[in-house]
Each structure stands twice: as C-alpha cells, then as structure tokens.
Amino acid sequence: MNTNFARERSWGAEILPAGGARFRLWAPAHETVSLVAMPSGKAQDMERAGDGWFELSTDLVKPGDGYLFELPGGMRVPDPAARAQVDDVHGPSKLVDPRAYDWRIPDWRGRPWEDAVIYELHTGTFTADGTFGGIESKLDHLVALGVSVLELMPVAQFAGNRGWGYDGVLMYAPHLAYGGPAALKHLVDAAHARGLMVFLDVVYNHFGPDGNYLHSYAPDFFDDTRHTPWGAAIAYERPPVRAYFVENALYWLEEYRFDGLRLDAVDQIRDDSLLLDIANTVRSRITDRHVHLTTEDERNVTFLTERTDGVAKRYSGEWNDDFHHAAHVIAVGESDGYYQDYIDAPVADLARALAEGYVYQGEPSPFRDGKKRGEPSACLPPAAFVDFLQNHDQAGNRAFGERLSSLAEPDAIEALTAILLLAPQTPLLFMGEEWGETRPFQYFTDFEGDLAAQVREGRRNEFRKWRIFADPKSREQIPDPNAMSTFEASQLDWAKTVHAPYQERLAFVSHLLNVRRERIAPLISxxxxxxxxxxxxxxxxxxxxxxxxxxxxxxxxxxxxxxxxxxxxxxxxxxxxxxxxxxxxxxxxxxxxxxxxxxxxxxxxxxxx
Structure with missing residues (x-):
C-alpha cells in the first residue's frame, strides 16, 4: 500500500524523485534571492519564476541538512513553509523527506462527525514530558475515558519553547520542543491505532511577533490598510498568500493524516472567501475518509456550517461561546466582560443554546455597546455546535488562569457536565477537566528583552477594565507570562487521578460518556x-x-x-x-x-x- 501521503506545494522545499530538491520562495520585494546550504555556507542563486517567485532545483542541500534564503544585502531568513527547523525560528530550516515515515495505519478511514467527543490539550503542559511522545503515553487514558477526538492546540513553531501556539510564525513546522515532524506523525498513527481521531488547531488570522520575516521580502503578504488585534491584516486576496494557507490546511490533513482542523478566530480573517476555498478544496481533495473542519467565530454566523441532506457542506461544527458563557454565569455568577450579556437570564440562555444553538441570534449585545450579534441558528442541527464548559481560552484568558473546578461548587459542575455530555451537541472537554484538575491554565510565553516586557505589561493591562484590577497594584499580581513558574504551574498533575475526589470525578465523566455512546450517539445524526x-x-x-x-x-x-x-x-x-x-x-x-x-x-x- 502506498504510504507516501505528501503532496507538492507552491511554497517551500520538495524532495525530487530523481534526486535533489526544489526550493521556492515568494519574494516580490527583491530582484535576487540565493539559497544557502548550512552549515557549509555554500550559496546558489535562485531563478526568477514570475510573479515574484524564485525557484531552484539543486542537490546543494541534502535531506536532514539546514538551509536559508539570502536576500540582497546579506540578510538570511528561514523558509516560511519549512517542514522543520534546525533549531529556533531565527535559524536555518531543515530539509525534510516527508516520505521517510512508514505509516503503520495507512488505511485509517476516520470516524463520522456524530461520534465526536473532543478532548482539547496543550502539548507542552499535558504531561511533564511536554512532547508528542508524552501525549502518546496517555492515549489509553483517553480511550478508557470515552473521548473520540484528540485536539491539539497549535503546534506550528513559535519563538522560544513555551507558548500556547497562537504566536506561530513557521506554519508548516511542528515545534522541535514537542518532538518535530516524525514524532507528530507517530502520535497521529498511534491514536488511529486506538480508534481515536486527531484534530489540529491552526491559526490563519495572524503571525506571531517574533520570527516572522515575511515583511522583509514579501510585504505584499500583508495589507497595512487593515488591522487585526495582532497587527496588519493578511492580504488573502493575493494568489501566493491564499495558496500559503489553503495548502497549509491540506498539508496537515494529507501529510500528517490529521482527521480535522479547528480554525482559530476566523472572524478576524475578514475574508470569508478564504474559508470557503479551504473547505471546498479539502472536501474535493480528500474523499476516501472522514475529515472534519471546525471554526471559532464570534459573529455567530451559520453559512459555514450549513448541511445538505444532513451532511456538512463545508464546516462540521462551530465553537459555541454562548453555551459556555451562560453555563459559566450559572455556575460562578460573574458579570464582568462578556459575561454581562448573560447575567439577566442565564438559565433561559442555556436552554436556548441547547434548543437552537446560539443565544445571540441578532439581538443587541450590551458587551458590544449594543451592536447586534448573530443570526437565527435553529436551522442547524445540534451537532453543528461544539459546546464546552472550559477550554484554553476560557481558563487561560482569566487573569490567574483558574479552572471551573476552582470557581464553582462540585454539584454545579457535575450538573452542567451532565448537560454538556448528554445533549446532542458536540461536546468538548479541556485537558484535566475529567478529574477536576485544580491547577490553573495560565497564559505563558517565552519571549526575551523588550518584547517580553511588552507582553507582560500588555497582558496585565488587558484587565484594567475589570473592577478587581482597576488599581495598577492589583494588576501587578497577575502572573508574568514569561516566567518559567507560570508555565510550570499550568502543567497537569496526573497523580491526582488515583486519589479522591478526583478519582470519583473521573469515574463520573467516564460514566456519562458511556451513556452518551450507548444511548445518545446513535440518535445524533x-x-x-x-x-x-x-x-x-x-x-x-x-x-x-x-x-x-x-x-x-x-x-x-x-x-x-x-x-x-x-x-x-x-x-x-x-x-x-x-x-x-x-x-x-x-x-x-x-x-x-x-x-x-x-x-x-x-x-x-x-x-x-
């Protein structure tokens, strides 16, 4: 059976069947670009290929070796579509042969969306090891628990070794700190061997602040007339830019055999045609197995998750913050920030989310200064909504990263967990939620110098509008994202799983998932x-x-x-x-x-x- 699932891409390096490799870079800001082999430093001029592209087929770089692109003036930059780095994001990229991995489960066909019970995790804090191998050591735990989908927070390489992954700059390179390409493929393979699907969270709305060199040779990659919360918007309308992201989605699904992708904050992409292109291309290219796409989109729209004869045309599901916010207000009673939209009638809001999907279906949002939000959503089946009581955002974007287990009473948590796991919507659990983990999940980074200081102060100032952080001295108590202690505090404590009351919570969640599997799941489709x-x-x-x-x-x-x-x-x-x-x-x-x-x-x- 053919186990070479790699496809040729517009960007980056590709091993050639006859030997050598082909390198391509879009650098419309320059007249010349050279390929530099590392560590030898030997260079070879690349050829202009039209429309700002540079291309070179050569044996100058061998598989496993490093390479850089040299711009006029001597600046050397990594490959923005590299499959791996030699070390950090500022150094050489590594030429990887994608055919080298021998898949053990090449005939995996996936599972239907209606089977999905999603378990979101962060690779670096899921185990003390903090690697793809560490996740693999816990797969049997997930199978016994009763989940069917392992969803990884972004793994594309970012600056440093600690971070959530939403500041990635090399979108095709699994982070070396987690184990790199071969280890990630081995994890996906091992999950498939146990009947688990694996989803990946991808970020197409921005690049991180450290290690992104695209501005140096492709300023047209960005649109400086539009801005996002993270800087200049991306110019998705330009064909090379669009290809970068559409091919990235295919890359993870085909070359790594992921079963699905979750697209982060697509409301900030502000180009729905890109979302449609990604979905349509994926649906037309991958027809031999189940593949699922989901979105995070605060607009509360429905066109992306529409069904035809019960089948998702584009995206299988949408993360439903409305369900979370209503449930959180019930359990905790908070009214700051976006929770103010749900404080008046949280139980009725939760009921509407269960029956119709969104709570806000065109009503004015007090949090958004009275602007209308959403559109009618009852037309969608319940399975089109991914519901949760916790996720990385809802814990980590709190000042101290508290989990629900540290904020609410056990009876409230258990009742809401039963609703989450036995309703016909698609449920999501956040790592450690199954045993009631009390360690926080905080916001952490690994930046240096001025950027580290800017991130620390920016993080603390995000909370200045919250009543309890109105005083600058109170904001100084918010953990420093760059401190190692912030990262270490966020690692799961697996020792809890064999002690009360955590063991009892684990058995409770496992029982609910068994009821769901036997009685609810057969009805969902x-x-x-x-x-x-x-x-x-x-x-x-x-x-x-x-x-x-x-x-x-x-x-x-x-x-x-x-x-x-x-x-x-x-x-x-x-x-x-x-x-x-x-x-x-x-x-x-x-x-x-x-x-x-x-x-x-x-x-x-x-x-x-």
Missing amino acids: SIPGKAGTVLAADGQGLSVSWKLPDGGTLTMAANLSDMPWMPPEEIRERATAGDLIYARADGDAGKRDGAMPAWSVAVRIREPQ
Whole structure:
C-alpha cells in the first residue's frame, strides 16, 4: 500500500524523485534571492519564476541538512513553509523527506462527525514530558475515558519553547520542543491505532511577533490598510498568500493524516472567501475518509456550517461561546466582560443554546455597546455546535488562569457536565477537566528583552477594565507570562487521578460518556435543524426536547439551583415522558411528578407512539 501521503506545494522545499530538491520562495520585494546550504555556507542563486517567485532545483542541500534564503544585502531568513527547523525560528530550516515515515495505519478511514467527543490539550503542559511522545503515553487514558477526538492546540513553531501556539510564525513546522515532524506523525498513527481521531488547531488570522520575516521580502503578504488585534491584516486576496494557507490546511490533513482542523478566530480573517476555498478544496481533495473542519467565530454566523441532506457542506461544527458563557454565569455568577450579556437570564440562555444553538441570534449585545450579534441558528442541527464548559481560552484568558473546578461548587459542575455530555451537541472537554484538575491554565510565553516586557505589561493591562484590577497594584499580581513558574504551574498533575475526589470525578465523566455512546450517539445524526424546543426555562431550571425523525423525542430537564424546582404543570407530562436513561441526584430527578431536587439532571428518550 502506498504510504507516501505528501503532496507538492507552491511554497517551500520538495524532495525530487530523481534526486535533489526544489526550493521556492515568494519574494516580490527583491530582484535576487540565493539559497544557502548550512552549515557549509555554500550559496546558489535562485531563478526568477514570475510573479515574484524564485525557484531552484539543486542537490546543494541534502535531506536532514539546514538551509536559508539570502536576500540582497546579506540578510538570511528561514523558509516560511519549512517542514522543520534546525533549531529556533531565527535559524536555518531543515530539509525534510516527508516520505521517510512508514505509516503503520495507512488505511485509517476516520470516524463520522456524530461520534465526536473532543478532548482539547496543550502539548507542552499535558504531561511533564511536554512532547508528542508524552501525549502518546496517555492515549489509553483517553480511550478508557470515552473521548473520540484528540485536539491539539497549535503546534506550528513559535519563538522560544513555551507558548500556547497562537504566536506561530513557521506554519508548516511542528515545534522541535514537542518532538518535530516524525514524532507528530507517530502520535497521529498511534491514536488511529486506538480508534481515536486527531484534530489540529491552526491559526490563519495572524503571525506571531517574533520570527516572522515575511515583511522583509514579501510585504505584499500583508495589507497595512487593515488591522487585526495582532497587527496588519493578511492580504488573502493575493494568489501566493491564499495558496500559503489553503495548502497549509491540506498539508496537515494529507501529510500528517490529521482527521480535522479547528480554525482559530476566523472572524478576524475578514475574508470569508478564504474559508470557503479551504473547505471546498479539502472536501474535493480528500474523499476516501472522514475529515472534519471546525471554526471559532464570534459573529455567530451559520453559512459555514450549513448541511445538505444532513451532511456538512463545508464546516462540521462551530465553537459555541454562548453555551459556555451562560453555563459559566450559572455556575460562578460573574458579570464582568462578556459575561454581562448573560447575567439577566442565564438559565433561559442555556436552554436556548441547547434548543437552537446560539443565544445571540441578532439581538443587541450590551458587551458590544449594543451592536447586534448573530443570526437565527435553529436551522442547524445540534451537532453543528461544539459546546464546552472550559477550554484554553476560557481558563487561560482569566487573569490567574483558574479552572471551573476552582470557581464553582462540585454539584454545579457535575450538573452542567451532565448537560454538556448528554445533549446532542458536540461536546468538548479541556485537558484535566475529567478529574477536576485544580491547577490553573495560565497564559505563558517565552519571549526575551523588550518584547517580553511588552507582553507582560500588555497582558496585565488587558484587565484594567475589570473592577478587581482597576488599581495598577492589583494588576501587578497577575502572573508574568514569561516566567518559567507560570508555565510550570499550568502543567497537569496526573497523580491526582488515583486519589479522591478526583478519582470519583473521573469515574463520573467516564460514566456519562458511556451513556452518551450507548444511548445518545446513535440518535445524533438523525436530529435535524429546528428539532429543539424549550419546554420551560426560568431562574432555576430548564427543560428542552428534541424531535426525532421517527416521531420520538429526546428530553433533558435540569434544576440549576440550590433549591428544589418543579417544572410548570402545563409541560410536566411532556418533560417526563419516555424512558429515563440518566438521572443525577440519587435518581430523584427521575420522579414521574417532575420534581427536580437541587442541581439535578434527568434525560429521557420517548419511543414513537
């Protein structure tokens, strides 16, 4: 069987079948560019290939050796599409033969989207080892837990060895600190051998502040007339720029055999045609296995996740911050920042998110100064929404990186976890959430000099509008992102998993996922858009039902308060109809009279009449 899954790219270096390699760089700002072999320093002029491209086929660089591109004036830069670096982002790139890895599971066909239970993790803090190999050592834990998707936060190489990955500058190079290309392929292979899908978080809306040399030879890569929170916008309309990102998506999915991608903050891309190009190209190119694309998009749009005959045309799912924010307000009661949009009726907001997807479907957002946000979303099936109680953003973008386990009571967390994992939406868990990890997940970087100081002060000033950080002295208590202690504090404590109460939480989550797998998952693909109905929602509890095509219903009721709750009499019969498949709170939540004790959840399936 052919296990060479590499495809030729417009950018970067490619091993040639007849020997040697072909190198390409888009450098429209210069008349000449040279290829420099490292460490010998031997150079060879590249040929102009039209439209700003330079190209050279040569045996000057051998597989495994380093190389740089030399610009007029002597400046040497790494390959922006390098498969690997020799060392850090400022040094030589490494010529990698993508055919060298021998795939053990080359015939993996993936799994359907309806199977997805996503587990998001950060490679550097998931284990003490902080590598792809460290993740591999925990794959059996994930299988036993019951998740089906391992989602890696970005791994493209960034400056230094510590960071979330959203400051990547070499978008094709798995970070050496994590193990590099071969180790990443081995991880994906090992996951597939266990029946796990692997997704990768990719960042196409900006480059990091350290190690991006594109401005030096391709200023046209950027549009200085438009800006993002991270600097000049990217000029996606230019063909070489568009090719860089479309080919990057294909690269991870084909060469590394990833099962899916999560595109970060696509609302900041501001060029929906790029998103459509990526999706359409992926769908047309990869037809022999399941591949899934998801987005993070605060606009609350629906066109990217539309279905045709129940099948995703472009993107399989959208991260749903609305679900998280409503649940967080219920559990914690916070009202600062974007939580102010949900403080008035968080239980009703959560019910709407369960029944229809988004909470904000065109209503004005107080947090956004009254601007309307979103569009009607009930047309989408529940599975189109990726819901979560925690993720890297929602923990790490807090001043001290506290997890929900450090902010809310156990009963509230367990009730909301049951809702998350037994609803027909696509659930996501953040690493350590399954045992109630109490270590924080903080924002950390590995910059030096003035940039380190700017990042530290910028991070602290982000919170100046929060009441508790109005005083500059209070902001000084926020951890320094560049301190090693900030990174080390964020590493998971796996020793907790064999001790109470963490062991009990782990068993609880595993049980919920078993119920989901056996009873909920078989229904998900058949639940269409406009299937959800809010039966009841007030300040204490909610009841939501989803129509099944065969005439049956899936119903979830929950009391999200410290006091007993009785659903309204007019919906009680509908809310308690069907077989009880799960009840939290010693089974009391399953009483036929509909009475719900504090922090209880009941889920029922009614067969067609």
